Structure formats: C-alpha cells, structure tokens
Amino acid sequence: MDNYEHIKIHTPKIIIYTVCAVVILIALLISFISFGWFTNNKTAGDGINGMNATGCKFELATAGTSGKYDNYITASDGQAPEGEIDGLPTGNVTVTGSGGTEIKWLLSSESNFGNNADAAADGIQPGSYGKLTFYVVAKQSTDLKLTISLDTVLYTKDAQPIDENNDNSAYIIPADSSEAKLTKGHILFFKNKTNGVYSDMITDKFTFEKLGAKKDTAYKIDIYWIWPEVIDQLILPESDSLFGGKDYSKIISDADTQTLITEMSANSECYFADNSIADLGLMLDNISKGSADGSFDSGYYNMLNLKWNESDQFIGTNVGYIELKLTADDSSLGNA
Numbered sequence: 001m002d003n004y005e006h007i008k009i010h011t012p013k014i015i016i017y018t019v020c021a022v023v024i025l026i027a028l029l030i031s032f033i034s035f036g037w038f039t040n041n042k043t044a045g046d047g048i049n050g051m052n053a054t055g056c057k058f059e060l061a062t063a064g065t066s067g068k069y070d071n072y073i074t075a076s077d078g079q080a081p082e083g084e085i086d087g088l089p090t091g092n093v094t095v096t097g098s099g100g101t102e103i104k105w106l107l108s109s110e111s112n113f114g115n116n117a118d119a120a121a122d123g124i125q126p127g128s129y130g131k132l133t134f135y136v137v138a139k140q141s142t143d144l145k146l147t148i149s150l151d152t153v154l155y156t157k158d159a160q161p162i163d164e165n166n167d168n169s170a171y172i173i174p175a176d177s178s179e180a181k182l183t184k185g186h187i188l189f190f191k192n193k194t195n196g197v198y199s200d201m202i203t204d205k206f207t208f209e210k211l212g213a214k215k216d217t218a219y220k221i222d223i224y225w226i227w228p229e230v231i232d233q234l235i236l237p238e239s240d241s242l243f244g245g246k247d248y249s250k251i252i253s254d255a256d257t258q259t260l261i262t263e264m265s266a267n268s269e270c271y272f273a274d275n276s277i278a279d280l281g282l283m284l285d286n287i288s289k290g291s292a293d294g295s296f297d298s299g300y301y302n303m304l305n306l307k308w309n310e311s312d313q314f315i316g317t318n319v320g321y322i323e324l325k326l327t328a329d330d331s332s333l334g335n336a
Helices: 178-186 254-266 280-288 298-318
Strands: 013-020 023-031 058-064 092-095 102-105 129-138 142-155 188-194 197-202 205-213 217-226 321-330
Touching: 058 102, 058 321, 129 142, 129 205, 129 321, 142 178, 142 217, 178 298, 197 217, 197 254, 205 217, 254 280, 280 298
Parallel strands: none
Antiparallel strands: 013 023, 058 092, 058 129, 102 321, 129 217, 142 205, 142 321, 188 197, 188 217
C-alpha cells in the first residue's frame, strides 16, 4: 500500500527591498512559513502483466541513483522494467507499464532525484530549485508526438498518511483556489538551463516529438524548476545595479522575461495575492527597463516586490503538501 511521507518544514526569510534612486535599502524582513512536499511512496510488488500490450506506443520511466528520495518516485502502475531497455540508466528504474501515462515526484531543494542520500535539505522554499528527469520509452518502432502536461496538486496541512481508509482526497486544495493559482505562478518550469539562466518556460504543457523512434529505446527529457527568491530575478535586466551586493541575480532569459510579463499581466492572480493592482502591465514594463533608465519608477518596484513576497508568505501559510504530476498524451491520437 502506498504511503505519504511528510517532509521537514523549513522556515526561510523573505527580504523586501526599497529603492531610493538607484540605491537599494532593506526596508522590511518578513519571516516566511515554509512547507514540505510529499508524493506517493512506491511499494514493492509482484509486477504487472501486459508490459508490451499490443497497440501501446510508449510508456514513461524515471530512475534514481541511490539518492535520498529514490523510493518516493512513483508511477501510477509502476514496476521495474522487464529486460533491457536501451537508453535507461542502471539503478532504481521505474516504468509506468503499458498504456501508463502518468508519473509523480517529490520535489526538494536542489534535488535532481539522484541526490545525495545524506542531504539535509528536505524542504522547499523561495530560492529552491532542481531538475527532474524522465524517459519516454518507445514500445514500437514508430513516430512519437506527445503532449506533456505538468500539474501540481496541493493539500492542506491536515493531510494524513494514506491507507486503505484514507486517500487524502478530503484535504486537496481546489485547483481554482488562490493557493493553487499562486503556486502555479511562483514555482516555474523550464526546458533548458545554461550557466544558471533558465529558458523556454513551460506554462502548462509542451510537446515531445521523436520521428523514427526505436522500439524499447528510452529517450531522456530534463525539466528544470525554480521558486524565485524575489521578483527582481525575473524582471530586471541582467547585471542591473540593483543586483549589486545581493545573493541573487537574473535567472531567466530576456525572451522569457517578456513571456512572463505577458503572463503576469493577463493572470495577475497567479503571481500576486492582491490581484487588484492597477496598471500592472505598465508597472512590469517600466521595471523591465532597469534602474539605469531615466523613467524607472522606484514606487512600482517597491510595490511589486512587496506583493510578490506577500504571495510567497500566503502559499507557505496555507499549503501543507504538494504533488507534482506529469502526464503524457499521444498527440497523434487527438488526446491533448
């Protein structure tokens, strides 16, 4: 029977910054109530038949390498693969089985699901980041075109260990709640990371395509995630003077900054707990020019930093646990 594991809670601190001309001053220090993450714990079983069912074009797989969280990695009907699959790493490999389209993970600070077994950082908070790796395994020699979706499922802090009498469904926070919307906006996913800079942001889903995929071959996909510490890292230009002397810097590409500004302007409720901010698009555009620009408005900058950090605190206060769920649909079948 699967079990939920409760992960240690961290209590980081959020700093709100105030600007006078181009000099940054610390105005307020807010204690942030962090939260742990959990996911289903994979249970050893007798195996599942039908791994190579006729008509199944793909399955999903993930693996750990003696890391602290290997046993938390799960698939909806997961088991160790039968026989050799070209491209899969050695170690704790789990596959979804024929027709399986869903896998779930535990996120932890700086975790790549092959993390050090002695690592102490169990929690996640603003400033946390990581990488999740999975594999698309072709079950036929065919063309693959899949739509990959990422979803977060949040639970209240009252969620209990799961057993035959409790699936924790009573503790799920609704997907249309402020908590769920803000988590979606504050924990960001990307396809690429180069020299500490993230690019090709994933808003809801993306496409994986492999023409001429070979049967029983695993194709590796990495997804990077980060919970930005402050909004500066997303909006200000790289090397802006406001980054000077701080422990953070610009973390996303210029193209993704523009994408994010558009997203924030259209869906403010996913980024700011107070979504009644007037002229949000104007404020974001102004800040994105940088503090060296003569039109830079420090009042806009102060307000958005304050509202962003208040939203982080709202998440930590109201959310207990979360699952990250990845779902793959065969786009060629019109399932996306």
